[in-house]
Amino acid sequence: xxxxxxxxxxxxxxxxxxxxxxxxxxxxxxxxxxxxxxxxxxxxxxxxxxxxxxxxxxxxxxxxxxxxxxxxxxxxxxxxxxxxxxxxxxxxxxxxxxxxxxxxxxxxxxx
Amino acid sequence: xxxxxxxxxxxxxxxxxxxxxxxxxxxxxxxxxxxxxxxxxxxxxxxxxxxxxxxxxxxxxxxxxxxxxxxxxxxxxxxxxxxxxxxxxxxxxxxxxxxxxxxxxxxxxxxxxxxxxxxxxxxxxxxxxxxxxxxxxxxxxxxxxxxx
Numbered sequence: 001x002x003x004x005x006x007x008x009x010x011x012x013x014x015x016x017x018x019x020x021x022x023x024x025x026x027x028x029x030x031x032x033x034x035x036x037x038x039x040x041x042x043x044x045x046x047x048x049x050x051x052x053x054x055x056x057x058x059x060x061x062x063x064x065x066x067x068x069x070x071x072x073x074x075x076x077x078x079x080x081x082x083x084x085x086x087x088x089x090x091x092x093x094x095x096x097x098x099x100x101x102x103x104x105x106x107x108x109x110x111x
Numbered sequence: 112x113x114x115x116x117x118x119x120x121x122x123x124x125x126x127x128x129x130x131x132x133x134x135x136x137x138x139x140x141x142x143x144x145x146x147x148x149x150x151x152x153x154x155x156x157x158x159x160x161x162x163x164x165x166x167x168x169x170x171x172x173x174x175x176x177x178x179x180x181x182x183x184x185x186x187x188x189x190x191x192x193x194x195x196x197x198x199x200x201x202x203x204x205x206x207x208x209x210x211x212x213x214x215x216x217x218x219x220x221x222x223x224x225x226x227x228x229x230x231x232x233x234x235x236x237x238x239x240x241x242x243x244x245x246x247x248x249x250x251x252x253x254x255x256x257x258x259x
Contacts, residue, residue, distance in 0.1 A: 035204070035226070035258060037203055063215045064210070064211065066208055066209075066210050066221075067209040067211070069207055070226075071204050072223065072225055073175045073225055073226050073257075074175075075224075077177075077224045078222070078223055079223075080210075080212075080220070080221045080222075081216050082215065082216055082217065
């Protein structure tokens with residue numbers, strides 16, 4: 001059984017931005033992204049278990065979404081751009097094949 | 112290496128060949144790749160241009176290959192990128208990722224890390240809000256394959 005006890009999300013965003021500034025959002029999560037292609041030491045296939053969805057919301061509205069397949073690397077890194085028009089909270093939600101959900105959030109000031 | 116007929120793969124025709132081949136050489140067809148491309152294309156022909164795919168020329172470790180995709184788009188409500196499809200033609204699972212963008216992003220630019228099973232062509236297709244498709248494709252040499 002794939003061990004998910006050490007899965008941790010990380011989010012790197014600027015703490016503030018000028019109005020209308022486009023900033024880079026960097027995300028990382030320590031998930032094995034078991035592809036379903038591998039076999040264990042006994043030759044048994046290891047079942048697929050990947051994060052298939054990353055959703056980013058700003059003040060509750062979806063701004064970016066990534067649908068991942070088994071070809072996304074382990075400990076998946078995802079970066080994207082975001083235009084900051086108002087202060088708010090960025091939330092990230094990762095969901096895997098079993099319905100496990102991890103979240104992270106950060107606030108961004110404008111000024 | 113024996114050239115000629117490979118019973119696992121045949122030269123692609125149609126959508127796969129047009130996207131993956133050209134100056135990059137013959138494409139490898141697979142049912143998964145063809146089905147995924149058919150779904151993305153929906154009868155449309157992607158054009159070259161506006162989209163840039165950044166990949167290394169040589170990936171020493173196929174388990175973790177950094178890629179970047181940029182699309183030249185104003186990202187306004189009237190004119191923006193809706194989705195970007197990322198494809199690895201020779202992976203067991205060629206559909207790598209689909210990104211859903213919104214105008215709030217301001218810039219159509221994403222970065223990811225992917226697995227590449229072997230030397231192959233990586234393809235990115237952007238769908239803009241006018242329904243058009245734009246493509247970019249790069250060959251990546253993979254030293255040690257990374258799919259399992």
